Amino acid sequence: MKKKCPVCGETFQGRPNRETCSVRCRRHIESRRRSWDLREAKAVEAEMGVFPDPTTALICQIGEKEKAEYKVLAAAIRAANGERP
Numbered sequence: 001m002k003k004k005c006p007v008c009g010e011t012f013q014g015r016p017n018r019e020t021c022s023v024r025c026r027r028h029i030e031s032r033r034r035s036w037d038l039r040e041a042k043a044v045e046a047e048m049g050v051f052p053d054p055t056t057a058l059i060c061q062i063g064e065k066e067k068a069e070y071k072v073l074a075a076a077i078r079a080a081n082g083e084r085p
């Protein structure tokens with residue numbers, strides 16, 4: 001089965017469950033998923049009233065306005081996070 005690697009764009013032969021062309025590209029996508037999951041966890045924390053750490057606040061561009069309401073804050077983190085890779 002001919003497939004296209006979503007990381008580097010290379011075409012490769014692989015079984016249907018194989019996503020990437022190489023271990024290097026697989027690691028890349030795994031790392032992206034891990035950071036996505038971490039930010040999603042921050043959104044869940046925000047819903048419970050926990051403010052994000054300064055790094056997350058910076059990455060997700062959280063300002064004073066977003067901090068005012070937990071749901072808005074969680075939505076802002078999710079908007080910055082986008083679709084799960």
Ligand SMILES: [Zn+2]
Nearest residue numbers: 005008021025
């Ligand atoms: Zn690749």
